[in-house]
Amino acid sequence: MLVKHMKNAKNVQAPLEPRPKSSNPTSLSLALGVKTDPIEYRYSFQWLFRLLQEEDIHLVQLGTFFELYHLPDDAFxxxxxxxxxxxxCIRSLFTAHRELGGFFRKEAGYEQVARRCYERLIEVGALLGALSVGSNPGAVMRDEIDFKPDGLARYIRHMKELMHYAYEKGVRWLTIEPMSCLAEPPATPEEIRYLAEELNAYHAAHLSSTARVGYCVDIAHAYIDKKGALCYTPQALFEAALPALYEIHLKNTDASFAATFGFSEEERLRGVIEIATFRDLLYQHAHHLPVSEVVGYLEISGPKRGRDYTDPLLESQLRSSLRYLKKHFTARPSEAVLSPTPSRTVRVAPSMMCADQAHLADEVRELEMLGVDWLHMDIMDTHFVPNMPLGLTTVEHLRSLTRLPFDVHLMVEHNELFIERLAKIGVQSISVHAESTRHLDRVLSLIRAHGIQAGVALNPATPLSALEYVRELIDFVLIMTVNPGFAGQLLTASAIRKIEDCRRWLDERGLSQLPIQVDGNVSFTNIARMVAAGADILVVGSSSLFASERPRLENMRRIEQAIEEGMRLRQERSRKP
Incomplete structure (x- = not known):
């Protein structure tokens, strides 16, 4: 079963340099391994290696144990x-006991011990030939939670120094595990973004002397607040970490996220983690991942330790979980999952008026991850329409954060003043209302003179004839399917008919190449009808992409499915005599 949001949780993308957009998701490979935690003080490493050999599993993440920091090099x-x-192959080394949390302790000596042990952990990783060495950052004492900012700053300072140490020892990656409570950062998308941004910016400035930093993401981690409300599901945290994701911990959990177990048939009945969901997320966003191969390590504690009637159960638990994961984690997803966007001929332009205005930078990063085509900006002056959601200063700030094309819809009385400012900001298209100016020809010519695509927006009651004598100056037509100014309105009665008429009007004049943009109640219910009628650009908002009932990724999938249905209907109509 798919884990679902129980409130409107945001998914935030850390702004790392992604792989090129042209990266083919089919080039991503997923591999399966095991973290050694369940055999600790129970079975030998040789026992585990034999089991893995029999199951054709070749990768291990060594979990730490208390003696590890004191054993001689020869032991490793x-x-x-x-x-x-x-x-x-022992490909990864990762802590198992939160033993490196001294960076978040006030008491004398803890910080120094954590640093010495972390350095030894890196040394051990190098001896084992591991590509990555990792840990969760540590925990702030709950009665000293005010120390969290200082502790995090201390942790970041040490991590930057340890990145140099790892590079010197030949370890390529230091990995961090996002956790499940505010006392153990990072635990929210915002913290995940901040930590990745800070450490990878440092790596970018010291490429020749530092190891990279990535996330080891646990797919069973969620964030539940002190009132018991589920704020961020495992899927939400997973999506937030994707741009910095290096490796994964694979485990199952119950509905309260309070237990850890595997993927045997019995465990799957009481578990809430659907492996295919996370597998498909990796393939869909392969171009955002910093690596082309991701290893998922089965991480379970196994049955009750130290009992003659429970310890022998570990073997069957491991084998059943590994066999299930080989079938469902490393399996290739369907073609629909691999390439949903390239098959889409209709563009999706989220209306930033519907985004969280207090976190617009985070919203932009998430929209990039979802694969949208444009960002639609509504600029109003409180005169032409009685609202003013975004200002030019905000548009200018967002321009510095993304390379996505900016599509600006002007709902103002003095278009020329705004066009000059927008040209300096660097937008790609501007639409102006036919009703807003006496000199539409002049305004459209000004837009095109700046090398910007020009569109004419028509209110619901404005006839298509308004386009007749400026058709040589337009690059697209914006059909308003609600009266402009506010989100959340109902579709006007003539909206679909007007889209059809506009498509016919353009075709009859040899302008079939000009796209039709639609704005207003572009909902899951209406998208297919709009596309079938001839819409080519969808301004999506509160009734579809930004609908709060489901995660954004699921909303995006529903939009694409509706587009497919609309294209099917459009093709059927075109075949009719």
């Missing part, structure tokens, strides 16, 4: 040799 060289003798 021998362990590496034993693994390789069974065809197993």
């Amino acid at each position: 060289l021998q362990l590496r040799a034993e693994a390789e003798a069974h065809g197993v």
